[in-house]
Amino acid sequence: MNEQMPSPGSPFIDEDDILVYGWIVDGGSGRADRAAAELGLPQERAAAALKRLASLGLVRSVRDAPDEVVVVDPDAVTAALTAPLRAAIRHQEEQLDLVHGKIDRLRDHFFAGRTGNRDFTVEVIPTMEEVRAALNRASAECQEEVVSSQPGGSGRVPEAMEEALGRDHALLSRNVRMRTLYHHTARFNGPSQAYVAAATALGAEYRTSHELFGRVIIYDKSLAFLPERTGSWGGVAVREPTIVGYLHDIFEQYWIRATPFSDAAQDGLEQVAKEIHQTIVALLAAGLKDESIARRLGMSLRTARRHIADIMEALGADSRFQAGVLAARARLTDPQQAGPGKE
Template sequence: MLEALGVTEFAEVVYRALLASPGRTAPALARQLDRSERAARRAVAELEELGLVSRLPGRPVRLTAARPDTAIDLLVARRRTELDTVARDARALAAEVAERGQQPDELLEILVGQQAVADRFTQLVRGCERELMVFDRPPYAADGPRSEEDVSTRLREHLAVRGLYAPESLEYPGALAAARRAVEHGEQSRMHPRVPMKLAIADRRVALLPLVLEDMVASALVIRPCALLDALVALFELLWEQGTPLIPEPDGDAPSDPGLLALLAAGVKDETIARELGVSTRTVTRRVGELLDELGARTRFQAGALAQRRGWLAR
């Protein structure tokens, strides 16, 4: 119920538990909910920041939940203020564009042809000066995934690169190894099971994306500063926050297989997982079964998602 207001799933579970039994300590909540004390304290800190939980006087620290109607009204008011700010910014941007007299054909450019799209991507990467944000998913305008050589060269020149990979992009032969080499060069890489399209954004000033989603290599749209570009940047940031690290750092409470967890969270196929981990598909199936039991998950993707929510995949 509270997810739309920025409350994570487990934090809401903790909030409901405190509504039912006020005065609990964080360790008592952890025991009641069968979770680690660290996870319980993390959820309590989140709820305190949002004003949903407060501390009672005395020691040990006991917690109480704010009344749902009052607390949620405050969260709704805060979110409404944030949306009003975004709306004001959008109106100001529209006024700025109108004042500069920019025409639509100055903000948008259509590319036709697979080679033209590939060439413009290379041009976009080489012209980027500070930050490159990429949604990586097939099909590709070239013979394989995006040019690692171009990106890694720019990385050596201190360009900040963030790549969000679709599971399908890692199924190409050598794609996962190439992505890991990009990480070694300095790229921040995450995976997401629902990367909606191909996208590259350079310096938050120009974006390249498919013109037609059904055929993502035959034509593309170049977008310069406008409200649409702002929306694409916001979409990237949203999915980036939801993504899991390509090479995770295991949490202290996590099992000793963070690589498998990250691949599960991204929805990567068993064959790709087995190739990446250097084991047989049968071994992957066995390990996945063990993780499902440990997490109490019904599906593989749910196992990865639960592991991420528990903090087992550090970002």
């Protein structure tokens, strides 16, 4: 019967009440049995609706006719009905302001302790919640540019992307330039395609590469965030100018060589697939293991092994070593793409 219970102090008006109110407008009486029969409601529900309408002042009895009621203009009772709810909202807003004020005082102590006691040019942030808070604060304070390298291209969660799009919109609406690098594999992922299309329409820029140097987010060339090396959900904030500048220079080198993002329906995807295939061949020839190849190309281990199996079949190789030898002999490898040696 009720789609949603009302908040404390709010008027309780449900669908039955609206239905019975409309029935009275059309000539219905104040009798619950007649309302139930004509509206197809159980009598107890019709009686409850009539009682609520009367208690809220939305219907009133006709003098000398106790079984008859007439409707009251809803606008005439709106102020009285909504007064408790508006008072509750004001109270909640006052409580919210009070909490924000105390949080501001705590924040003052937090930053005073950081700047006064230790050098925080490199800061370990231990938990995911604190990392998200630090990223949100950096985004809010960013004035000119944010660049990021985001390895991986599959398994992206649509809900998380929708949340990220909201943060990106806030940055882009302030004319902050936003550039992001993905692995080529992101081009094959539906949620990634949708996210990039939406953010690009807002002014963001995206490119992809067969390999990336790691995960990093850099704000205004002055603050960089790196993942914590133990694989936890923590992170590291870097403010030391030389280190941040070095990371930004690496990003620029990869950005220049990267390919503008295009989705699976656009031209160039076949070339991207060939580049991924060629890179795997080069990494095989360099002696890298399946896990390292998958990590460097931002794909799952299962997908990497499927590519490797296809390559070995195409080369007629019986082993990974033989595949590498045959690929090098056929000049299918590219030392520049293979990067450093074994991992």
